[in-house]
Amino acid sequence: MKKTSVIFSLLCFCLLPSILLGVELVRQKNTATIIAFPIVDADGDYVSGATGLDSEIDAWSDTVAPNGFTDCTNEAIEIGSSGWYHLSLTQAEMNNDYIVIQTKTSTSGAKSQGILIRTMVGDPLNMATTSDGGTTFDPESDILEGTLSFAAAWRLMGASLFGDVENSGTTYYFRDVADSKARITIDLSGSNRNTINLDGD
Numbered sequence: 001m002k003k004t005s006v007i008f009s010l011l012c013f014c015l016l017p018s019i020l021l022g023v024e025l026v027r028q029k030n031t032a033t034i035i036a037f038p039i040v041d042a043d044g045d046y047v048s049g050a051t052g053l054d055s056e057i058d059a060w061s062d063t064v065a066p067n068g069f070t071d072c073t074n075e076a077i078e079i080g081s082s083g084w085y086h087l088s089l090t091q092a093e094m095n096n097d098y099i100v101i102q103t104k105t106s107t108s109g110a111k112s113q114g115i116l117i118r119t120m121v122g123d124p125l126n127m128a129t130t131s132d133g134g135t136t137f138d139p140e141s142d143i144l145e146g147t148l149s150f151a152a153a154w155r156l157m158g159a160s161l162f163g164d165v166e167n168s169g170t171t172y173y174f175r176d177v178a179d180s181k182a183r184i185t186i187d188l189s190g191s192n193r194n195t196i197n198l199d200g201d
Contacts, residue, residue, distance in 0.1 A: 023113075024115075025117045026124045028120065029095065029096075030119075031091060033088075035086065035087050035089065035117070038085070039105060039113055041110055048081045048083045050085070052105055053076045053104070053105050054071075055103045056070060057069060058099070058100045059098065059099045061096065061098070062098075066100065069102065072093065072101065073088075074087060085103065094117075097118070098118055100116050101115040101117070102114045139154070148200065149200070155176065156183055156184060156200045158177050163175040163177055163183065170188050170189045171188075171196070172188060183200065185197040185198075
């Protein structure tokens, strides 16, 4: 999601420089971060050496409305002489659902920059997060369904798709790929299929 937001932001900066004074980002909640943004003039040109920088923050949750801006802990700093600036946000400042940052400048003709940050539990860079908001996916312990872990489900699927099948009467055994044990045991009495045992360990 972070990548998508960055791409969208860059497209906006390139295509609509004269009207873009606000950007939305997705970042990890309760984790200090650094954001980067340009300061532009009325023509959309980058303003290098902006003076009198004043960065302010307002934050809220889904059930509480914004209640006004206060000074950020840190102040924006220009990246070289590029007209782009970066701002470090603290863990406490990031411990909110929604965050608005506005950076104002006393430089004549320069426009204030606004940034909306929507936070999420877990790192947006990770494709999968655990159910409790952790950022490490463990197939052996993370649950796919019921008490079945992802790893156990993969082993069972491997047996059903690629393993040898043996039978004793109406009882069928789907063995693991290494042919070391039966992972799935079913009974095919009549027209019914009854699962007797699943072994995904």
